[in-house]
Amino acid sequence: MRDRARELDAADPLAPLRDRFLPAPGVVAYLDGNSLGRPVAGVPDRLDAFVREEWAGRLIRGWTDGWMGWPEQVGDRIAAAALGAAPGQTVLADSTTVLLYKLLRAAVDLDPGRREIVLDTDNFPTDRYVAEGIAAERGARLRWIETDPAAGITAEQVAAAVGPGTGVVLLSHVAYRSGWIADAAAITAIAHDAGAPVLWDLSHSVGSVELELDAWGVDLAVGCTYKYLNGGPGSPAFGYVRSGLHDRLRQPVQGWMGRHDPFEMGPGYTPAAGVRGIVSGTPPILAAVPLLAGLELLEEAGIAAVRAKSRALTAYALELVDAWLPDVELVSPRDPDRRGGHLTIRRPGFRDVLDALWKRGVIPDYREPDGIRLGLAPLSTSFTEVHDGLTVLRELLVGELR
Known part of the structure; x- marks a missing residue:
């Protein structure tokens, strides 16, 4: 053997x-790369160089020299290398849990007449907990699909669960327990036929299986970068918003970095155009450095x-x-x-x-x-x-x- x-x-x-x-x-x-990827060999030197040359060398000027654009720039690289998505729809920001909250809450509010969140019982705990909190916060209802822990969600189960009251469907593309790959294209189409968007958690997919978010018609997605993308412990997550939703989706955490002109420091909040509008706080610049090394390997392979x-x-x-x-x-x-x-x-x-x-x-x-x-x-x-x-x-x- x-x-x-x-x-x-x-x-x-x-x-x-x-x-x-x-x-x-x-x-x-x-044998745990699906929980935390190994560090790329050049990361210690790259971090040292960044601290000495970019941080110490440019100081606050680093923001105007380019850091402000990192959420979109790194997001586009993730989209091209791993998501099957065109530019301008993905940003690097926050943790998976925070991005999940922002996008799920925004999706629930898209249609006040639809108050059901459809999700499955074996989804990752964070997904279930966030959905429970949003349901309580927004007066929504949870519609649970009982799934086999040895398998995962099927298109037939989703078809039986969605209807005129469905506000959003929340599912994982690859099940965290079994590794089951859901039929994202079919499930997304079924939800759309019922008039509802789908939010996919890609945490166990990205960098391991091929994704075609644009071709599948996916509305929203989140995922982490510390597994198969080798971004390191606690590396920032990414959020994807289909371009057709950019002028409709309003995420709830209105931070200054997602404002249309953050340095105006003026009254009131008007979100930035496009996917930048789901950014809230200061971009995680230093934490993106190891991720970029991992992305380079994925792009090469x-x-x-x-x-x-x-x-x-x-x-x-x-x-x-x-x-x-x-x-x-x-x-x-x-x-x-x-x-x-x-x-x-x-x-x-x-x-x-x-x-x-x-x-x-x-x-x-x-x-x-x-x-x-x-x-x-x-x-x-x-x-x-x-x-x-x-x-x-x-x-x-x-x-x-x-």
């Missing part, structure tokens, strides 16, 4: 990019090649799970067209197994109930790494049974 892993690595066109990440001493296999390797990595991991771990339940789709960049496997007692894995240098993560997620980042994960990590897991489980 290890020889096969080496053969797959030798044939991998993205293999040279693995050397462009910082090494992790003591780590045998890093191309999202199609990244997706091809992601499919191959998860298929190889699934092959090993089937061969070595017969008493482990797969909580992810077997169909590669419906499977994102991670696999979840389940077995009673896996929480304790996780601690043992970490001690031996194998780092996946854990999700209740009893699930270990294998997050395989195509730019930084090798097939040999997958083999070695699952070898340790097999040894631990065999030792348990003795």
Whole structure:
């Protein structure tokens, strides 16, 4: 099996990019790229240079020298490299939770006659909590779709849930637990037929699977940049607003950086034109520097090649799970067209197994109930790494049974 892993690595066109990440001493296999990507090797020098040359060198002049435009400029790069979206619809700003609040709240207010938020029971906790808060705040109702945690939301389920009272549909494109890829094109069309926009959470999609937001007719989207985009812990999120909504959507956090002329400092708030209007506070300039390094790698590789390797990595991991771990339940789709960049496997007692894995240098993560997620980042994960990590897991489980 290890020889096969080496053969797959030798044939991998993205293999040279693995050397462009910082090494992790003591780590045998890093299998958590779907929670936090590894740092690009040049980031320490780039941060040092930015602090010395841009921050110290330009000081406050840095804003007029270009930083003011970073939300749109970095947003456009994310859109081109990973979202399948034309320029002028994406900005870098805030955290995923804050952007989710702003866009969901704005969507709820688009049509006062439609007071239902449609969402699923297995969506990421933040999405559910934000929706619950907005429903209470705006007098809206939540319409829950019961989804299978081992799969995810389907077009048929959405069709049965939407109607004349639907104000917005909130879903994740790739399910955080199972890795299920929702049929975004079909679901968006179904919501539109019912007269409602869709807000997609792309946090487990961006940089791992191919997205076509413009072609799918997506209205709104948010996503983080610290997973497959390798932006670093707490790196800023992005928000996407379809150009046709720019003159209708009014986000609720009216900060000075989203005003049409922030340095006028005048009374009253008139939002900036276009997607800049969803910006609120000061752009996260320093935090964008590591993200730009990650984006450069994605641009170099191309999202199609990244997706091809992601499919191959998860298929190889699934092959090993089937061969070595017969008493482990797969909580992810077997169909590669419906499977994102991670696999979840389940077995009673896996929480304790996780601690043992970490001690031996194998780092996946854990999700209740009893699930270990294998997050395989195509730019930084090798097939040999997958083999070695699952070898340790097999040894631990065999030792348990003795």
